[in-house]
């Protein structure tokens with residue numbers, strides 16, 4: 001009879017490298033903070049990038065009805081292709097096509113939100129040990145996704161003094177032999193910036209020169225203030241292959257529904273056929289987008305009225321203007337007026353607030369004293385700033401800004417001296 | 425001025441190892457086959473593990489209504505925790521608890537289907553270079569998921585002659601220093617087997633002896649024929665930590681909805697706290713389960729009537745009995761009667777069909793001549809078998825079995841000789 005050796009004699013179960021290296025910088029930073037609001041003031045969270053939390057922004061009736069119709073039809077219960085129903089992909093292709101960059105259903109992969117779209121794009125292009133370039137300040141998810149896979153992120157600088165345009169020299173210097181992709185996020189979280197046509201063309205030139213594909217995170221596509229123009233990166237690319245990631249999340253005010261997508265833009269067939277096949281096989285890992293939402297997608301994209309989009313944008317723009325006008329009068333603060341998305345970055349001249357060592361300390365005290373919570377710049381790899389969200393109801397927005405002003409006036413070095421003198 | 429070196433001068437974009445190694449064996453095998461049905465006979469696909477394709481099995485009205493209510497309420501549009509709403513997780517905990525293994529909301533992680541649940545479980549427990557043990561015959565997804573991550577799968581044998589019980593000696597021999605987990609699938613795809621209490625206890629003893637955690641793929645939980653008993657593996661475990669994976673997919677007849685979950689069963693706190701944290705962080709990669717379905721989940725789990733479950737099982741059982749009784753009279757075939765799930769494996773004595781070299785050739789010819797498509801055993805790493813699904817309408821089931829019989833009689837070696845004699 002066989003003798004079977006015991007290979008282990010104690011329980012020793014530890015998580016994989018992937019689990020240990022998949023970590024959310026925002027969450028990690030927030031967890032270390034001491035966030036105890038002032039019990040006398042109602043908490044106003046300007047921290048959460050979820051436009052639905054305050055109830056002032058709601059999906060259009062047509063959007064809800066489309067889902068009710070889809071589920072009632074009984075037609076969308078079974079498995080579909082891991083990339084999604086043909087009709088749903090066709091609807092996204094139509095929605096995403098531009099005259100210069102037309103795409104069809106076979107260029108679309110439906111995913112569980114834009115997060116999953118980004119995960120698949122990074123996974124297909126980069127190997128462990130390689131790197132992807134990411135904006136600084138930027139959305140932490142890129143790092144979370146990449147590092148979990150053993151892929152490095154290298155930041156390139158955005159310039160607050162220049163409408164948050166990319167410092168192209170810095171971007172070019174960041175490119176090395178191991179660079180597998182450049183992630184471009186436009187419109188931007190956390191900056192609210194919207195790149196000009198010229199700027200986007202320069203980015204493309206650079207990618208072309210170095211033969212590096214782009215992952216375009218365009219989850220805030222079309223989410224720009226009146227008078228601003230949004231250019232899909234792919235519409236300007238002659239050659240550079242681009243994986244554009246977007247979804248229903250922001251513009252349609254349904255982040256929880258987990259409907260995102262990848263659009264493959266590749267006019268010179270640089271990705272064909274291996275990358276396409278890779279995207280498809282990776283989508284099989286989780287088959288990630290509910291058929292109910294897929295079934296509703298054609299109607300959602302076709303029937304959502306322009307007035308719905310306009311209403312949302314107008315509320316956000318009004319909030320941007322109100323907060324900008326209040327905060328720009330506050331000594332020591334330097335808000336940067338956004339052009340789109342749902343955020344504004346506010347610079348802090350930390351020397352003016354000697355009581356606080358870092359933006360984290362300041363943000364923490366702002367919660368303790370004024371019950372207003374903004375995300376510290378550190379969450380976006382950009383200290384001496386904080387980010388506010390612009391999707392809160394107008395009255396709360398104003399109230400929050402007044403409280404920030406009160407807080408800053410109180411803690412400003414000049415006033416501290418005055419207070420000391422006054423009380424002496 | 426800086427001189428910036430061009431690192432690459434040609435486009436050379438190739439997919440990552442992960443993309444190349446994530447491949448679906450079933451798809452790859454089917455793609456190599458020549459599947460041209462007989463134009464004179466209506467195609468009957470006994471290949472697809474989707475109970476909804478023929479329209480005879482439909483989700484209960486209560487299930488549909490729960491989703492309509494959830495979307496109409498307007499309460500489930502925003503982001504929630506990446507592991508899911510507390511109420512939804514609580515509902516799963518209640519649904520999954522047993523007297524011996526009670527769990528609570530914090531033990532539940534909602535995922536994009538059971539596929540995503542398995543992906544996260546494998547990802548959290550195993551590192552590249554390690555291995556997970558998988559059943560043979562078994563569901564190909566385990567290999568697809570593991571190999572994409574650089575994790576190996578090592579098969580252990582199931583015994584057709586013994587109700588598809590695990591060959592425990594083979595399982596024990598497969599365990600080595602690099603074994604990170606054992607995947608146990610009960611009830612089984614493709615076998616339709618349901619393990620006895622004693623057998624499950626032996627599996628647990630083995631895992632305990634070698635200190636190896638178990639991933640229990642229980643997506644077919646409760647899906648057993650009247651008279652059979654299903655034991656959740658966790659309900660029998662005193663010590664071995666178990667990640668149980670399940671979801672709405674099969675029992676509730678909504679595979680497209682992508683609602684799956686992990687239940688952490690860990691009475692001795694062997695997983696705590698690192699593995700729990702790892703599961704949570706991995707769930708942040710895609711935040712994968714639509715809030716609409718999550719919102720409906722408590723009502724679905726609470727209100728689905730027993731009669732709905734019974735109806736489904738009875739149809740499947742009737743199909744199992746009918747096909748078993750027809751196919752067991754066919755010389756050269758050896759069907760194994762299932763006890764649950766939605767499949768039956770049929771052994772083929774290939775020597776009896778000398779015209780065909782492998783089960784693939786036979787299955788291919790069955791399509792060409794009889795327009796009946798069964799999955800070849802090779803898809804489950806188990807040649808000389810084919811798998812039929814039992815969810816088709818009763819009349820089609822019978823028709824398909826009659827055609828299989830006609831095909832086998834025609835090609836059986838004895839009859840071939842006869843035919844040759846007859847025509848000589």
Ligand SMILES: Cc1ncc(COP(=O)(O)O)c(C=O)c1O
Pocket residue numbers: 049112113114115116139141185188189217219247249255259260
């Ligand atoms: C820039 C950016 N990309 C991607 C995402 C993720 O979107 P989703 O919720 O569709 O996964 C967000 C969400 O905040 C975002 O701000």
Ligand SMILES: Cc1ncc(COP(=O)(O)O)c(C=O)c1O
Pocket residue numbers: 473536537538539540563565609612613641643671673679683684
């Ligand atoms: C044994 C087994 N596990 C997991 C799955 C995947 O289930 P889901 O569709 O919920 O991802 C299937 C689907 O066929 C299966 O048969």
